Amino acid sequence: xxxxxxxxxxxxxxxxxxxxDLDFDVPSHIRNLVPLDQMVKFYAFYGITPHHPLDFHxxxxxxxxxxxxGKCRAVNSILYKSDIRGxxxxxxxxxxxxxxxxxxxxMDEGIEIEDSFLIKTLVHNFSHDPKTLERFFIKDTVSAxxxxxxxxxxxxCFLGPLATVDLTTMHDSVIGAFSYVQTGEIAHLxxxxxxxxxxxxxxxxxxxxxxxxxxDDYVSFSAGRTPQGFIVDFVEDRKExxxxxxxxxxxxxxxxxxxxxSLDRYAVIKPKTQIGENxxxxxxxxLQNASLGKGxxxxxxxxxxxxxxxxxxxxxxxxxxxxxxxxxxxFVGFNSFLRGRPDCRLTIGRDSIVLPHTIIDIRxxxxxxxxxFVWGLINNQHDLMSNSMAFNDFSKIDSELVQGNLVFEGQGxxxxxxxxxxxxxxxxxxGAFFDGTANRGHAQRNQRISFNTIQPYPDGDLEGLYPTxxxxx
Amino acid sequence: xxxxxxxxxxxxxxxxxxxxDLDFDVPSHIRNLVPLDQMVKFYAFYGITPHHPLDFHxxxxxxxxxxxxGKCRAVNSILYKSDIRGxxxxxxxxxxxxxxxxxxxxMDEGIEIEDSFLIKTLVHNFSHDPKTLERFFIKDTVSAxxxxxxxxxxxxCFLGPLATVDLTTMHDSVIGAFSYVQTGEIAHLxxxxxxxxxxxxxxxxxxxxxxxxxxDDYVSFSAGRTPQGFIVDFVEDRKExxxxxxxxxxxxxxxxxxxxxSLDRYAVIKPKTQIGENxxxxxxxxLQNASLGKGxxxxxxxxxxxxxxxxxxxxxxxxxxxxxxxxxxxFVGFNSFLRGRPDCRLTIGRDSIVLPHTIIDIRxxxxxxxxxFVWGLINNQHDLMSNSMAFNDFSKIDSELVQGNLVFEGQGxxxxxxxxxxxxxxxxxxGAFFDGTANRGHAQRNQRISFNTIQPYPDGDLEGLYPTxxxxx
Numbered sequence: 001x002x003x004x005x006x007x008x009x010x011x012x013x014x015x016x017x018x019x020x021d022l023d024f025d026v027p028s029h030i031r032n033l034v035p036l037d038q039m040v041k042f043y044a045f046y047g048i049t050p051h052h053p054l055d056f057h058x059x060x061x062x063x064x065x066x067x068x069x070g071k072c073r074a075v076n077s078i079l080y081k082s083d084i085r086g087x088x089x090x091x092x093x094x095x096x097x098x099x100x101x102x103x104x105x106x107m108d109e110g111i112e113i114e115d116s117f118l119i120k121t122l123v124h125n126f127s128h129d130p131k132t133l134e135r136f137f138i139k140d141t142v143s144a145x146x147x148x149x150x151x152x153x154x155x156x157c158f159l160g161p162l163a164t165v166d167l168t169t170m171h172d173s174v175i176g177a178f179s180y181v182q183t184g185e186i187a188h189l190x191x192x193x194x195x196x197x198x199x200x201x202x203x204x205x206x207x208x209x210x211x212x213x214x215x216d217d218y219v220s221f222s223a224g225r226t227p228q229g230f231i232v233d234f235v236e237d238r239k240e241x242x243x244x245x246x247x248x249x250x251x252x253x254x255x256x257x258x259x260x261x262s263l264d265r266y267a268v269i270k271p272k273t274q275i276g277e278n279x280x281x282x283x284x285x286x287l288q289n290a291s292l293g294k295g296x297x298x299x300x301x302x303x304x305x306x307x308x309x310x311x312x313x314x315x316x317x318x319x320x321x322x323x324x325x326x327x328x329x330x331f332v333g334f335n336s337f338l339r340g341r342p343d344c345r346l347t348i349g350r351d352s353i354v355l356p357h358t359i360i361d362i363r364x365x366x367x368x369x370x371x372x373f374v375w376g377l378i379n380n381q382h383d384l385m386s387n388s389m390a391f392n393d394f395s396k397i398d399s400e401l402v403q404g405n406l407v408f409e410g411q412g413x414x415x416x417x418x419x420x421x422x423x424x425x426x427x428x429x430x431g432a433f434f435d436g437t438a439n440r441g442h443a444q445r446n447q448r449i450s451f452n453t454i455q456p457y458p459d460g461d462l463e464g465l466y467p468t469x470x471x472x473x
Numbered sequence: 474x475x476x477x478x479x480x481x482x483x484x485x486x487x488x489x490x491x492x493x494d495l496d497f498d499v500p501s502h503i504r505n506l507v508p509l510d511q512m513v514k515f516y517a518f519y520g521i522t523p524h525h526p527l528d529f530h531x532x533x534x535x536x537x538x539x540x541x542x543g544k545c546r547a548v549n550s551i552l553y554k555s556d557i558r559g560x561x562x563x564x565x566x567x568x569x570x571x572x573x574x575x576x577x578x579x580m581d582e583g584i585e586i587e588d589s590f591l592i593k594t595l596v597h598n599f600s601h602d603p604k605t606l607e608r609f610f611i612k613d614t615v616s617a618x619x620x621x622x623x624x625x626x627x628x629x630c631f632l633g634p635l636a637t638v639d640l641t642t643m644h645d646s647v648i649g650a651f652s653y654v655q656t657g658e659i660a661h662l663x664x665x666x667x668x669x670x671x672x673x674x675x676x677x678x679x680x681x682x683x684x685x686x687x688x689d690d691y692v693s694f695s696a697g698r699t700p701q702g703f704i705v706d707f708v709e710d711r712k713e714x715x716x717x718x719x720x721x722x723x724x725x726x727x728x729x730x731x732x733x734x735s736l737d738r739y740a741v742i743k744p745k746t747q748i749g750e751n752x753x754x755x756x757x758x759x760l761q762n763a764s765l766g767k768g769x770x771x772x773x774x775x776x777x778x779x780x781x782x783x784x785x786x787x788x789x790x791x792x793x794x795x796x797x798x799x800x801x802x803x804f805v806g807f808n809s810f811l812r813g814r815p816d817c818r819l820t821i822g823r824d825s826i827v828l829p830h831t832i833i834d835i836r837x838x839x840x841x842x843x844x845x846f847v848w849g850l851i852n853n854q855h856d857l858m859s860n861s862m863a864f865n866d867f868s869k870i871d872s873e874l875v876q877g878n879l880v881f882e883g884q885g886x887x888x889x890x891x892x893x894x895x896x897x898x899x900x901x902x903x904g905a906f907f908d909g910t911a912n913r914g915h916a917q918r919n920q921r922i923s924f925n926t927i928q929p930y931p932d933g934d935l936e937g938l939y940p941t942x943x944x945x946x
Contacts, residue, residue, distance in 0.1 A: 043722065043925075050933030054940050247722050249516065249926070450928035452516075453722070458921040460523030467527050470943040 004036055004062055004464040008078060011117045014140040018156020018172045022190045026142050026158055028223040033144065034080050034119055039064045039464035040456055042081065042246070046072075046471065048450040052087045053108055056471040062456060062464050065246075067266070067283060069449075071110040078117045083284065083300045085124045086111045087442070088429065090133060098130040109134045116141040118149075121159070122300050122317045125151040128167040129185070144177075145227050146235070146301055148317050148334050160193060161227035162219050162318065164334045164356060177221040178210065178231075180334060180357040193221070196357050196375060200418065204410030208376050210359070211405065215377065218337065218359055231337050234320065238286055238303065241268045260434050262447045267298070276311065280430045280443035285315075293328070295432030297443070306342070314426050316356065324348065327370065331423045333358065340366070348374075351391075353419055358387075373419075376405060391416050477509055477535055477937040481551060484590045487613040491629020491645045495663045499615050499631055501696040506617060507553050507592055512537045512937035513929055515554065515719070519545075519944065521923040525560045526581055529944040535929060535937050538719075540739070540756060542922075544583040551590045556757065556773045558597045559584045560915070561902065563606060571603040582607045589614040591622075594632070595773050595790045598624040601640040602658070617650075618700050619708070619774055621790050621807050633666060634700035635692050635791065637807045637829060650694040651683065651704075653807060653830040666694070669830050669848060673891065677883030681849050683832070684878065688850065691810065691832055704810050707793065711759055711776065714741045733907055735920045740771070749784065753903045753916035758788075766801070768905030770916070779815070787899050789829065797821065800843065804896045806831065813839070821847075824864075826892055831860075846892075849878060864889050 012027035019026065042065035046056055055071040066079040070086025089109040090096060096103045109126055112135055121143045127136035128151045136153055143149060143159035152165040159165060160177035169185040176193030183199040191197065194210030219229040226232075245251060245266055254271075257263045261279040269281075270288035280297040281287065290304035293311030298304055303320040310328045315321060319332045323340035325347045332338065333356030340346035344362055348354065349370030360366070360378045368374050374388040386404035397412030408415075427433065431441025456466045485500035492499065515538035519529055528544040539552040543559025562582040563569065569576045582599055585608055594616045600609035601624045609626055616622060616632035625638040632638060633650035642658040649666030656672040664670065667683030692702040699705075718724060718739055727744075730736045734752040742754075743761035753770040754760065763777035766784030771777055776793040783801045788794060792805045796813035798820045805811065806829030813819035817835055821827065822843030833839070833851045841847050847861040859877035870885030881888075900906065904914025929939045 048928060048930055048940060050930055050935060249720050249722060448931040450931045452925070452927040454925040455521060455923035457521055457523055458923045462523060467521060468943075468945040470941075470945075472941040472943075 001036055001463045002461045004039060004078070004462075007060070007062070007076060007465070008036065008117065010076070011078065011115055011140075011142065014115050015142050015156060015158060018140050019158060019174060021172065021188055022174055024158060024174050024190065025223065029144075029158070029221075030117060030142055031224060033226060034078075036464060039078070039080070040458060043453040043455050044068070044079075044466070045451045045453045048452060048471075049445065049448065051445040053089065053091070054471060054473045055108070055110065056469065058454075058466055058469040060468070061466055063454065063466050064456070064464075071108055072113070073110055074113045076115045077113045079113065079121075080117075080119045082118045082121045082123065084111055084113070085122075085300075086136075088124070089126045089136065096130060096133050101130060103130055103133060105133055107134050109136060111136045111138070113138045115139060116143075116154075118143045118147070120145045120301075121147045121149060123149045124300075124317065127151055127153050127169075129153055129169045131169075144221065145232070146318050146335065147175075150317070150334070160221050162231065162335050162357075164318075166334065166356070177227065178215060178219045178335065178357055182356075193219075194357075196355065198355075198415075200410075200414065202410075203414040203418075204408065204412070206406070206408050206415060208406045210357075210377050215359075218361075231320070234303070234337075238268070241270070241286065242266075242284065244268075260431075260436070260444060262431075262443045264446070264449075265451070278432050278434050278443050280432075280441070280446070282442075290321075295427060297427075297430045297432070307340075312427055312432050314423060314430075316426075319354075327352075329423075330354070331419075331426075337361065353423070373416075474509055474936045475934045477512060477551075477935075480533070480535070480549060480938070481509065481590065483549070484551065484588055484613075484615065487588050488615050488629060488631060491613050492631060492647060494645065494661055495647055497631060497647050497663065498696065502617075502631070502694075503590060503615055504697060506699060507551075509937060512551070512553070513931060516926040516928050517541070517552075517939070518924045518926045521925060521944075522918065522921065524918040526562065526564070527944060527946045528581070528583065529942065531927075531939055531942040533941070534939055536927065536939050537929070537937075544581055545586070546583055547586045549588045550586045552586065552594075553590075553592045555591045555594045555596065557584055557586070558595075558773075559609075561597070562599045562609065569603060569606050574603060576603055576606060578606055580607050582609060584609045584611070586611045588612060589616075589627075591616045591620070593618045593774070594620045594622060596622045597773075597790065600624055600626050600642075602626055602642045604642075617694065618705070619791050619808065620648075623790070623807070633694050635704065635808050635830075637791075639807065639829070650700065651688060651692045651808065651830055655829075666692075667830075669828065671828075671888075673883075673887065675883075676887040676891075677881065677885070679879070679881050679888060681879045683830075683850050688832075691834075704793070707776070707810075711741070714743070714759065715739075715757065717741075733904075733909070733917060735904075735916045737919070737922075738924070751905050751907050751916050753905075753914070753919070755915075763794075768900060770900075770903045770905065780813075785900055785905050787896060787903075789899075792827075800825075802896075803827070804892075804899075810834065826896070846889075 015026040039062045044063035044066045046068040053071045057073040059075045061074045061077045065081035072086045094105045140156045141154040144161040146162045147159040148164040150166040152168045154170045156172040159175045162178045163175040164180045166182040171187040174190040179195040194215040196208040198206040258277045263281045264283040266283035267285040272289040273287045274291040276294040278295045279292045282300045285298040286303040288305045291308045295312040296309045299317045301318040302315045305322045307321045307324045309326045312329045314331045316334045318335040327350040329351045330348045332354045336358040339361045344365040348368040352372045355375040376387040395413040401408040431443030433439040488499040512535045517536035517539045519541040526544045530546040534547040534550045538554035545559045567578045613629045614627040617634040619635045620632040621637040623639040625641045627643045629645040632648045635651045636648040637653045639655040644660040647663045652668040667688040669681040671679040731750045736754045737756040739756035740758040745762040746760045747764040749767040751768045752765045755773045758771040759776040761778045764781045768785040769782045772790045774791040775788045778795045780794045780797045782799045785802045787804045789807045791808040800823040802824045803821045805827045809831040812834045817838040821841040825845045828848040849860040868886040874881040904916030906912040
């Protein structure tokens with residue numbers, strides 16, 4: 001295990017050098033986050049299909065429990081139970097449009113992870129940055145449990161647990177626990193925990209801060225400790241169910257799956273779950289007494305428990321939906337935590353958008369009206385009033401809105417249309433609109449994947465490290 | 474599956490071109506031997522340890538259910554449930570001695586399989602040929618079920634089911650079902666079924682022919698049919714037990730295993746089995762109510778059922794031992810089939826050598842004395858008299874012996890010492906003589922292996938073919 005210890009030290013040091021301006025010490029935060037002997041316990045795996053690019057390169061890395069699809073490279077890195085999905089990367093010959101620019105893609109884009117340590121992190125989609133279209137790089141970066149790195153090249157960064165960085169290039173920055181950042185590009189920033197920040201330069205700036213004294217009950221993180229809080233406990237309590245899924249080589253679905261839908265064999269499916277047409281259930285999704293209507297999806301690390309999704313519902317990476325009823329087209333953003341209770345269910349009206357990193361945790365029934373945004377921390381009807389707004393009203397904002405912990409600047413209409421367009425794109429990419437021949441998406445293309453499993457050296461100095469593995473078509 | 478069909482046709486044609494002198498048609502023999510849809514059903518796997526060289530290269534091949542260890546390359550080949558063990562290959566810097574030659578090994582030897590189709594075949598050890606020390610090649614070759622290619626480079630050959638070629642370089646030759654050839658080098662020969670041929674030029678020539686009318690009951694093979702006969706049925710009847718072993722990712726041994734012994738996780742262990750010190754149980758071994766005394770080994774594809782092995786017993790690749798008691802140091806050669814019955818057990822005396830491809834199938838108790846060779850087909854005491862001889866007597870032969878179906882020419886003493894030396898080497902390599910610190914062998918080195926599993930394209934033109942996979946340290 002000698003080499004692996006050296007590698008971890010090296011990664012911590014490299015991140016620290018990048019973050020030296022911010023007075024943030026990475027090694028003290030990652031020490032004990034994952035005991036290194038865990039790194040020999042879980043196999044990593046990669047998917048092979050005729051529908052995805054196939055180009056993997058793993059070198060001098062530890063990959064315990066991690067999953068790879070598409071075109072991914074990992075060098076000098078430790079990836080622990082992370083999902084690295086390179087199946088939506090840009091391909092050679094395409095043209096990328098950014099404002100007035102039309103930029104040709106000269107080679108297939110790849111996800112390149114170097115000198116980094118990712119813990120239970122999702123890396124997905126394609127890099128948004130027109131400066132580096134062919135390289136989705138993650139370099140000198142550490143991310144803690146259930147972070148999402150979504151289309152966001154990172155260089156010299158630290159992401160706390162349940163942090164999401166979305167369509168943002170980051171240099172030398174720290175993103176606090178449960179913070180969401182979608183801002184184009186940032187550098188040398190320390191974004192505090194519980195921040196929800198969505199900015200489109202020249203158009204709008206949405207900035208919400210979770211009240212920290214309340215957020216601590218759900219997620220908290222400090223140096224030398226593993227993440228704490230109710231959301232973390234919720235996930236930990238369901239860990240064992242995944243063990244069973246990973247222990248067998250092949251597994252038959254325990255529920256009927258329509259031909260147009262796909263249920264990943266690494267998802268956990270508990271009784272009374274129903275899967276509709278065009279539904280996508282990604283790996284490491286957890287469904288229990290969940291009904292997924294036509295075109296809905298359940299993305300990586302999401303949990304849907306005792307809930308009904310009527311149709312075309314997006315459950316983004318890491319979202320949890322408990323004792324809730326969602327009308328058609330409701331979108332639930334990254335890492336949101338929606339918790340109704342058996343005697344007081346949460347209902348969300350048609351077309352409404354639960355912004356990323358929203359927490360709704362109620363003790364009386366609560367109904368979010370249709371065509372509303374909802375954000376932040378909501379425990380009751382009173383919170384809902386300050387943390388939601390009808391699209392129509394939001395569209396009317398043309399300079400500033402201060403409401404509760406939210407400050408919004410710019411054009412509300414742009415914000416509304418940006419979200420609606422993106423949700424349409426997500427549904428499309430996931431195959432929600434498949435009509436039997438056209439509009440294929442992940443739900444149709446991911447139905448038959450061969451999973452190859454890989455393990456590290458079991459002994460000696462290299463224990464926990466994987467050999468060099470190169471996979472090409 | 475289009476590409477796989479083309480590949481199979483290509484392999485058949487290449488073998489045929491090599492064998493055109495012998496009037497042997499390979500395609501008609503391999504058609505239907507393995508329906509190609511089988512090639513997507515089973516994962517292949519390779520082992521990773523710090524004790525073995527690590528160098529795999531798979532390209533444009535189908536590898537269903539095959540196992541790889543060490544340094545192996547497969548190109549344009551179909552390997553079905555084969556075991557390719559490159560863990561005893563010659564290494565750079567060693568010196569190979571052959572008579573008066575001292576030949577330096579300039580690069581690590583590798584097993585190179587090209588344009589070949591191997592079915593449930595064992596490929597093992599290092600190539601014996603001083604002309605090509607660094608390349609153990611198998612080229613334009615087809616081998617049927619349970620063949621052994623042991624230290625034997627092959628070019629343009631066909632091996633029938635349960636055929637073994639041992640320490641022999643072969644060009645453009647056919648080896649019939651259940652034939653054993655250990656002759657240094659052959660070319661353009663068609664060796665009929667049931668031949669046991671052991672030759673050391675200038676020293677001895679051992680040539681036995683199984684009576685074909687009797688052999689047919691045990692193994693027979695003809696164009697267009699899968700192999701038939703009792704030995705084949707015996708193996709088929711136990712196939713299901715292996716399925717269970719392959720269905721789970723990790724498996725705990727069901728019997729105690731001493732620290733000095735190794736039990737492969739892909740072996741089948743049925744109740745009442747006992748594993749002694751320094752014992753090696755290889756993958757795809759099948760043990761049922763089997764007692765393996767100190768230093769014994771059970772090699773790939775062997776079956777030991779209701780039998781006692783007292784100690785330092787070698788059960789070579791593919792041997793079956795049923796209702797038998799073996800005294801210490803008894804050697805049972807490749808693919809031998811020893812079948813006592815509950816009411817008439819077979820006993821074999823200390824130090825005796827069951828030559829490869831021996832069949833003993835009795836209906837009355839039978840005892841092979843100690844320090845004897847035994848060979849050929851034996852159904853009773855009378856057969857034993859003609860098909861066995863004390864080492865002492867054998868050593869006295871100095872020109873020729875004709876006895877039953879055996880013709881022996883040359884020096885009996887050389888034959889005896891050649892076998893005894895080789896058996897000593899096998900026990901040594903397998904770790905039988907480990908004393909707690911020195912004399913480590915496979916039994917000690919193979920205790921902790923990481924197995925990585927690989928699968929082919931599940932769909933499309935490439936269905937059944939594996940992507941290019943390269944593994945290096």
